[in-house]
Amino acid sequence: MRYRQLTTGSLALGVVLLIDVLRVWLPGIITIFGQAASTPAELMGAFALGWFVLAMAAPALVRRVGSRRVAGTAAVLLAVARLALTSAPGGRPQLWLATAGLLAGLVWLVGVAGGTDRPVPGLALGLAVNAAVHALLDTYDLVWRGGWAAWLLSAVAVVLFLLGTALPTALPAALPTAPPGPGGARSWLLAGPVLLLTGMVALAPALAETGMSYLVAGGDVARSPLFGLAPVPVAVAGFLLAALAGPTRRWGRPLGPAALLVGVVLFALDRGDLLVAAILLTAVGLGACLALTDAPGRADAVAAETAETGAADAVETGAAGVGTGAGAGSEAGDGGAAGVDGTRRTAARRGYAVAAGMLLFVLGAVGYYSAYDLGYPNAAVPVVVAGVVAAVALAARPSGKRRPGPLPPLRTAGAVAALALLAPLFADEVAVASNREGPPERLRVVAYNIRMGFGLDGRFDLAGLSAAIDRQRPDVVLLSEVDRGWLLNGGHDTLDLLSDRLGMPYVFGPAADPVWGDAVLSRWPVTDLRSRSLPSLGAPTGAQALAVTLDLGDGVRCAVVSTHLQPPPDAGPVAQARAVADFATGYAAGRPLVVAGDLNTEPGDEAFAQFTSAGLVDALAVARPLATSPADDPRQQIDHVFVSPGLTASDPVAPRGEASDHLPVAVTLTLPPR
The missing domain is CATH 1.20.1250 (Growth Hormone; Chain: A;)
Structure with a gap:
């Protein structure tokens, strides 16, 4: 040589x-x-x-x-x-x-x-x-x-x-x-x-x-x-x-x-x-x-x-x-x-x-x-x-x-x-589950702020994240703080990696830029994808609302909206909450609706009330107080699931873990009778 x-x-x-x-x-x-x-x-x-x-x-x-x-x-x-x-x-x-x-x-x-x-x-x-x-x-x-x-x-x-x-x-x-x-x-x-x-x-x-x-x-x-x-x-x-x-x-x-x-x-x-x-x-x-x-x-x-x-x-x-x-x-x-x-x-x-x-x-x-x-x-x-x-x-x-x-x-x-x-x-493409057995009676929903894939110890913890989600046997997962390639975070496509591990195809909604935002993973086919930018209000990473429709078969559909509200300095995300509530209810147009994510607001706050005043129901209410942040000593109730009145919520939990700085929230939703 x-x-x-x-x-x-x-x-x-x-x-x-x-x-x-x-x-x-x-x-x-x-x-x-x-x-x-x-x-x-x-x-x-x-x-x-x-x-x-x-x-x-x-x-x-x-x-x-x-x-x-x-x-x-x-x-x-x-x-x-x-x-x-x-x-x-x-x-x-x-x-x-x-x-x-x-x-x-x-x-x-x-x-x-x-x-x-x-x-x-x-x-x-x-x-x-x-x-x-x-x-x-x-x-x-x-x-x-x-x-x-x-x-x-x-x-x-x-x-x-x-x-x-x-x-x-x-x-x-x-x-x-x-x-x-x-x-x-x-x-x-x-x-x-x-x-x-x-x-x-x-x-x-x-x-x-x-x-x-x-x-x-x-x-x-x-x-x-x-x-x-x-x-x-x-x-x-x-x-x-x-x-x-x-x-x-x-x-x-x-x-x-x-x-x-x-x-x-x-x-x-x-x-x-x-x-x-x-x-x-x-x-x-x-x-x-x-x-x-x-x-x-x-x-x-x-x-x-x-x-x-x-x-x-x-x-x-x-x-x-x-x-x-x-x-x-x-x-x-x-x-x-x-x-x-x-x-x-x-x-x-x-x-x-x-x-x-x-x-x-x-x-x-x-x-x-x-x-x-x-x-x-x-x-x-x-x-x-x-x-x-x-x-x-x-x-x-x-x-x-x-x-x-x-x-x-x-x-x-x-x-x-x-x-x-x-x-x-x-590379493998994740296949969507079939609808041959007809619409399900229930949906298990998980909402999780994954902090770009890094746990409290600073490790890139795909195993911990996927295990925390998979233990809930979810039908649909709504993710916040999803990073798809920032050099600062190591250049990983965290969303694609989680999608592969969970066997659930994804839909992504950009917020800060095309590679940072929110996502929905679903075991059911999704249609009618829409992403709506929210008022920034001084939030540097931006905010958006990602809406999809789950096709559950036999003409049964459910609207799902994933978002991450970003409050302005020294104030609550009232304007963003109102914008999401209006967008989500308009998008659902009377169909069953789920709105979830890291909303950075607590029960009793003015921003929280924007969702309830729009006719949505707190799906985690029976488990309150249900703190989700910080993950090692949860004191704040800032991760939420809201649903339309026709959906019945049960088994809400926020399982402990340190794969992120937030805890996930999970709830079972019973669909209205057909």
Whole structure:
């Protein structure tokens, strides 16, 4: 194996491990460091930003002790943290373990940058492989899965990464190489922004799955699609081909940045039917921008050729001068010391570039997602980041001499795309139950705020959520705080994963944006899907009401409305409650009606009264008080089920558990006689 291939593979594996750590660390800021929206967004942002600022000291360490020592030590710490996270300890230990892994990963990147002037192949391969594996795992990472298979696969990745890090140092004579040139700073600067945009848009399997569901369903409401992950191998192949094929000729140089900007603008429009186009354009555009920085500038090319010539002369001189006097040795030593110092200065410059790029990553991530707490428009954030990437790429002035890369573009893109292609081929569509036995006499209804899939301990707890729901043997499930691909929450399609586990197809209603909102899962076919936006009233995550009709057979139908009311600061969600009650009763048009969700209001409140004054009945009344929040010490009655008078409620419960920060509520509804 050639030296460049080995270092490229090691860089790619390190990127995969670092992203794995980020998928644990980013949600930990919200679910462990922050608690139930009680921690100020500014404080959480400062916590996140602080570790990336701390990593800015790493280039000085590189200049003092050398890039190989820094990279090697940090690689071991990153590998240990990643392997330890497979145990998913939860709580503060998980947060600090992920934080240690993050800081080690940032320092490792700085160390690797010091000795690598062509990072684009390794960065691109790592990002693409991580996306392909994430899709193959159906967005449910090894870190959260646990079990012997997750440990084994994680251990294999860690061992290969450490071997790839150690071998170039241990076997220098067997691996022909030239010293790194002075270039590469632009490519390293883009590492952070590209990581952000691939995680948010270009190589995000959950976003691709969600985008496909909008195209299948049409309109504003998304349903479970067959082959929902089909765009992923296309995006992966396009990204890798554009990144590894080398920079285009002068007339074609603006095409990649233009595609990137168009793709990100489509994403920023917050339209579900544009997500697939946004993914594909952003993927190809990002790859092309990376390729533009991979070509050496004119000054870099001259300096690199001089460095390679000097290295060859040094080897010949050393061979000829074996056994010469101490005076010659002293001169070589003085010259070597000066060369080492210059090399370390160059390494530090690249280190500062990658550290600054990762700082842009966290600034962009915090800036985008904190908007959902602070309430300012965030659509400009990814567009600005894409603008930075495009500007850096266009500013690169290639020397005209194209250097061959360590990876064949077509074969590499084909191999990784084939890995991603397994995901849609293995995907199953959940079948809807048949109506052959006629309409049921009763429906078991569950309403649950699932907090994006994370339990009180900060673990992504699909098993706990699905068990809490499945124990109630539900016919219909209404979910709040459903996340379908936010990078901040690890990039999972929580709704699709729960749908698969429960064997219940879903309907999704977007609230904050196309991938965050509410959902209905049903064992009966659903028709007449409608989603109504509610008055925001200063609620940053937005609110909506999702209405569906259950087709129970023989002409029997029941209307179901899932919602999550978001009260404005220091007030109740009275206006939203009134809007939901009006929408729901109008939608039902005299049919049996169920309205449920996290309503953020308690019995006796003015917002609660909006539902009863509309003629609806509190289905949980016989079990009052029935507190549902917080899950570990429930004191508030804010999760509710309201029904039309013709439905008879029985067996209402709020079973204890900590798979979310809310408890689910469940009730059996007897349908009116036909």
